[in-house]
Structures are given as structure tokens and as C-alpha cells.
Amino acid sequence: xxxxxxxxxxxxxxxxxxxxxxxxxxxxxxxxxxxxxxxxxxxxxxxxxxxxxxxxxxxxxxxxxxxxxxxxxxxxxxxxxxxxxxxxxxxxxxxxxxxxxxxxxxxxxxxxxxxxxxxxxxxxxxxxxxxxxxxxxxxxx
Numbered sequence: 767x768x769x770x771x772x773x774x775x776x777x778x779x780x781x782x783x784x785x786x787x788x789x790x791x792x793x794x795x796x797x798x799x800x801x802x803x804x805x806x807x808x809x810x811x812x813x814x815x816x817x818x819x820x821x822x823x824x825x826x827x828x829x830x831x832x833x834x835x836x837x838x839x840x841x842x843x844x845x846x847x848x849x850x851x852x853x854x855x856x857x858x859x860x861x862x863x864x865x866x867x868x869x870x871x872x873x874x875x876x877x878x879x880x881x882x883x884x885x886x887x888x889x890x891x892x893x894x895x896x897x898x899x900x901x902x903x904x905x906x907x
Contacts, residue, residue, distance in 0.1 A: 774876075777872045777875070777876075778872070781868050781872065783868035786864075794828065794837075796818065797814065797828055797829075797832065798832070798837060798854065798861065799862060800818075801838065801852065801854045801858070802858075802859065802862040802863075802866075805853075805859070808843065808851050809851060809852050809853070810843070810850065810852065811825050811826065811852065814829075829852055832858070836855055836857045836858075837854065837857055837858035837861060838853060838855060839855055840852055841853060
């Protein structure tokens, strides 16, 4: 599997979009996609802390960094002055859309030499690997 990892890493390193959108700190790599996937949901700092088992200070630091980059904003929640929702800005949405398209293009390039049957078999194998490595639901992708 080191071969697959190395091949993907090389493709990511050679992708202009992924290099342009390279996120400096590891929380950015999961926080932006999480907010993108929950764009129509009220997401507060406590939700992020719970979802990713992170301390309040770490989440606050990550959100502040993304705010300074113009990728997210904090907005007051109606009815509760203590709560701030965290939302992607247009720049954050565009950034995540570009990253997802680049990753999709890389995946298509990798499977382009496979037949439909081989693709199905590959995804079945990935699913088997994924579920066999999940100790409980929170560890699953």
C-alpha cells in the first residue's frame, strides 16, 4: 500500500490547485470540509469540539486562523448571545469546491485504466478495509 500512498502523494504535490489551496495546519484539512458538508446546518464551536474530540482552545485557535485567512466567519446566533455559529465564507466555499474537484480529477485519473468490474471490486476492497479498521463508529470515515 506504500505504492498507492506514494502515487497519491505525488499527484497531490503536482496538483496546482492543491498546492495553491494548501492548508497550513492539520485542523484546516478537516474543519473546512466539515463546514462545507454541513453548510445548511448551524455549527457552533462546541459542535466541532465534540465531533473531533478537541479542546476548546485548539478549536478556537483553528477557527481564528481560518477567520484571518478569510475562509470562515463567526456569526451571533439569534436567541442566544453566548453562541457563535461558524460558517464558510464565499472564499471558503470556493476553496473547498476547488480542492474537491482536484481530488475527484486525481481519482478519475487513477481509475481510468480499470474496467467497471475492477472499479467495483476496488471500492468493495476499500470498504472492507475501512470497516475492518473501525473500532467504533466515531473512528469510521
